[in-house]
Amino acid sequence: xxxxxxxxxxxxxxxxxxxxxxxxxxxxxxxxxxxxxxxxxxxxxxxxxxxxxxxxxxxxxxxxxxxxxxxxxxxxxxxxxxxxxxxxxxxxxxxxxxxxxxxxxxxxxxxxxxxxxxxxxxxxxxxxxxxxxxxxxxxxxxxxxxxxxxxxxxxxxxxxxxxxxxxxxxxxxxxxxxxxxxxxxxxxxxxxxxxxxxxxxxxxxxxxxxxxxxxxxxxxxxxxxxxxxxxxxxxxxxxxxxxxxxxxxxxxxxxxxxxxxx
Ligand SMILES: NC(=O)c1ccc[n+]([C@@H]2O[C@H](COP(=O)([O-])OP(=O)(O)OC[C@H]3O[C@@H](n4cnc5c(N)ncnc54)[C@H](OP(=O)(O)O)[C@@H]3O)[C@@H](O)[C@H]2O)c1
Numbered sequence: 714x715x716x717x718x719x720x721x722x723x724x725x726x727x728x729x730x731x732x733x734x735x736x737x738x739x740x741x742x743x744x745x746x747x748x749x750x751x752x753x754x755x756x757x758x759x760x761x762x763x764x765x766x767x768x769x770x771x772x773x774x775x776x777x778x779x780x781x782x783x784x785x786x787x788x789x790x791x792x793x794x795x796x797x798x799x800x801x802x803x804x805x806x807x808x809x810x811x812x813x814x815x816x817x818x819x820x821x822x823x824x825x826x827x828x829x830x831x832x833x834x835x836x837x838x839x840x841x842x843x844x845x846x847x848x849x850x851x852x853x854x855x856x857x858x859x860x861x862x863x864x865x866x867x868x869x870x871x872x873x874x875x876x877x878x879x880x881x882x883x884x885x886x887x888x889x890x891x892x893x894x895x896x897x898x899x900x901x902x903x904x905x906x907x908x909x910x911x912x913x914x915x916x917x918x919x920x921x922x923x924x925x926x927x928x929x930x931x932x933x934x935x936x937x938x939x940x941x942x943x944x945x946x947x948x949x950x951x952x953x954x955x956x957x958x959x960x961x962x963x964x965x966x967x968x969x970x971x972x973x974x975x
Contacts, residue, residue, distance in 0.1 A: 729753040732805045738765035740909030742809030744929035783810045783836030793843035802847035805855040814873040825873045833877035849895040857900040865953040898939045905949030921946045
């Protein structure tokens, strides 16, 4: 099925009925929500910042803002219950909520590691716990988790963040086969560097930096195809996938030479 910018599909029907984007107040999640807006009958947007969500919700007539903190199980459950209050559960959930904390060794603040794991990993679990049973009961649904190419191999400075993304990549592998059997599609989305509030604090070079609109286009096209892995940009993805196959000695030599120089 091909999409058109107004109704979502060539025959004029929306591509999805109910779509929920979490982490939709800024960055990749916001742009993805904007792209999905004309492609679904109802769009629900979540994050903590009510004002930014209200701006997104004001753009479309069928958009509802459901502010929440992904680390708060009752807020996540309440939002999921509101979405399915008409009877039908959500069709597509995109989980874009996340935070980045740089680590400057040898100083470690365990709070940074806890915060990253709470939001980036446990927050995803809260959402999955809230939506999967109803999707399974209906026998259809699609959950899309935004991880990162940083989950492919560990890199300096990313020790609070990248392990949470590696955990998400592994989580998706764990859940996909069984959810396939229940009619639920799993997508794992692994972006490289995207120019968003999250990366605007970075002082280091960010190769192949992309605009969030471009990232959102790639994501939505992958979601339409129900792709399992949606990873971009290609050069970044293949460099890190190749790095995964290198012997450790070669990998660490390259990291010292190329990532830690200067
Ligand atoms: N930008 C990149 O280069 C890049 C690369 C790879 C992967 N990613 C991943 O892509 C996703 C989106 O990142 P981004 O770059 O678009 O960053 P961003 O602009 O900072 O967006 C992060 C989103 O997460 C929400 N959020 C943070 N903590 C939350 C919480 N506790 N509960 C609910 N929502 C929360 C934020 O909204 P509130 O603050 O309003 O809650 C915001 O909407 C993240 O998972 C990130 O790790 C980004």
